[in-house]
Amino acid sequence: MKNSKHLTRAGVAWIAGLGFAAVACGSDVASPTERAPEVGEAALSLDGSAVDLIAMGSLSGTASDRSRLTAGTLENGVAGNLLGGIGSGIAHALGDTFLALPDRGPNAVPFNSAVDDTVSYINRFQTLELALRRNPSSAALPFSLNPILLATTLLWTSDPLTYGSGSEAELGSGEPALNRPHLHFFTGRSDNFDPAFPSTDGGNARLDPESIRVSNDGFRVYVSDEYGPHVYEFDRLTGRRLRAFTLPEGFAVANSSPLGDTEISGNTSGRVANKGMEGLALTPDGRTLVGAMQSPLIQDGGTNGRFTRLVAITIASGAIAQYSYELTNIGTAAKPKYPTVSDIVAVNDHEFLVDERDGKGLGDDSTAAFKQVYHVDLDGAVDVSNITGDANLDGTAVPKTLLLDVVTTLNAHGIASTDIPAKLEGLAFGRDVVLGGALVHTLYIANDNDFLGTVKDSNHPAGIDNPNRFFVFAIPSSALPGYRSPHAD
Secondary structure, X not given: OOOOOOOOHHHHHHHHHOOOOHHHOHHHOOOOOXXXXXXXXXXXXXXXXXXXXXEEEEEOOOOEOOOHHHOOEOOOOOEOOEOOOOEOEEEEEEOOEEXXXXXXXXXXXXXXXXXXXXXXXXXXEEEEEOOEEEOOOOOOOOEEEOOEEEEEEEOEEOOOOEOOOOOOOOOOOOOOOOOEOOEEEOEOOOOOOOXXXXXXXXXXOXXXXXXXXXXXXXXXXXXXXXXXXXXEEEEOOOOEEEEEOOOOHHHOOOOOOOOHHHHHHOOOOOOEOOEOEEEEEEOOOOOEEEEEEOOXXXXXXXXXXOEEEEEEEEOOOOOEEEEEEEOOOOOOOOOOOOOEEEEEEEOOOOEXXXXXXXXXXXXXXXXXXXXXXXXXXXXXOOOXXXXXXXXXXXXXXXXXXXXXXXXXHHHHOOOOHHHOEOOEEEEEEOOOEEEOOEEEEEEEEEEOOOOOOEEEEOOEEEXXXXXXXXXXXXXXXXXXXXXXXXXXX
């Protein structure tokens, strides 16, 4: 990647005019009127011995975000600033502030199969207030959560990017109209790549962001991408790309295509299409990123493989180690079937929580069955950088222990399995609170609603709202004795 150039003062002013930086949005920035209870203030009567649900909240799936100049319709007729998909990734910034990450955009609306129905949605992250507020003792849950959208930040780079011409799909160019010299926006359209280079080329404009983390100083964000796969560093205030980390060659596919099925059939190694770098963690010391591949690499068995990969990246040097993670068999011994990994979040510098899930539930016209969070430890784990193949990875996997069965827990609170979002994808720790006199950690889990604000299917023939949802769970300190927060609040 070429060195980024600095924008002129006029260029920065133009960016501020888009309304996507929190400090530049003016009246567009919501002002929170109430703060969450401080630690020790909420002594509630909840059993502190088990992981349990303590709050739920949502943002409408038909609302708009705060990027005014992206409001025009996309190729499929959907508004370019629809507030959707923001549970693909979620990160705690500080206090009650979180960042939420949509993926590549509203491609659940069929319009052009030649680009897998992807559109020129400009990639972005949303800044939210997710404050827990105490409920009366008679309430079903100890806290309420009323998310507030604070700001929208678009992702771009000073470096030239490759956009598709759209000619083969009988579409227009994939380059956004908002582009300017030294201001090139990333988008979700699948043909925005250079076929002459491997899929990990940092010059590709296509970006399918899946997880986000905030640097300890609060000035940068790290984003994982399924298309490359990539791991990028962005400036949090402006959204400008600062760095692209170099991933191992074995993660790239040599033959890229706008069609996922064509990519899968045209490659014998690399990531499976649409199942690349799904999760991303940042250790509390701020020194290491740990990415999680959604499914095994093609050379490790692809979607039929047992072992996906965790990739530890030393931020200062870019050095990489790889570890194997054994997926839970949700089929039978005779007919194995494996879920996918959606996110990973750091407990401390060597322990992590990993989200494994099926694709069943609300939004899929099916019944949620398997959505579980596991506790893993990389201390002493085998580096599998030089090991390839499902059989050869046998015996190398990091140890894991079930921490939370999301479906069972939500069922216990009256949420039917047909109403549990199919894509519960984002994990983030929040501020600690006190329940029943005991200090507990809070784990936020968010859904990707595929930009579909309402759903009408066989389970919901009359239709049902499909908002951007947030579930907050309390984790007793005894369940994660090694937990370390990167924040002092």
